[in-house]
Amino acid sequence: MPSLRRAAYLALAWVSFALGVIGAFLPLMPTTCFMLLAVWAASRGSPRFADWIRDHPRFGPAVIAWEDEGAIPRYAKWLAVVMLGVSMLVLVFTVGILWLKLTLIAGLSLIGVWIFTRPEPAISS
Incomplete structure (x- = not known):
């Protein structure tokens, strides 16, 4: 069961990340909320993926600002x-x-x- 749960979190992380990337190009689609969801899910399914999102030059700063300070640019x-x-x-x-x-x-x-x-x-x- 734990591996199924991990896979579900990882799938949610990838879908959220993909939607966030789409949101970076489509004005009516949000980006940051999907990245926050992606990091949350990835931290449970693949901490390495979560760290990669946090380190990403485009998406990372907003995610880190929210996680560290509850702040929005x-x-x-x-x-x-x-x-x-x-x-x-x-x-x-x-x-x-x-x-x-x-x-x-x-x-x-x-x-x-x-x-x-x-x-x-x-x-x-």
């Missing part, structure tokens, strides 16, 4: 808040049920506030 905050705003705008025009639309917009707004109130890394990444 300023550019990532702005990008996330802008993308949340775009998502809210899409909801305004596509969701017909008023209570659902308002609930989703309120939820996205709270997420945006939470993201924006996270500290920035001590060393800019």
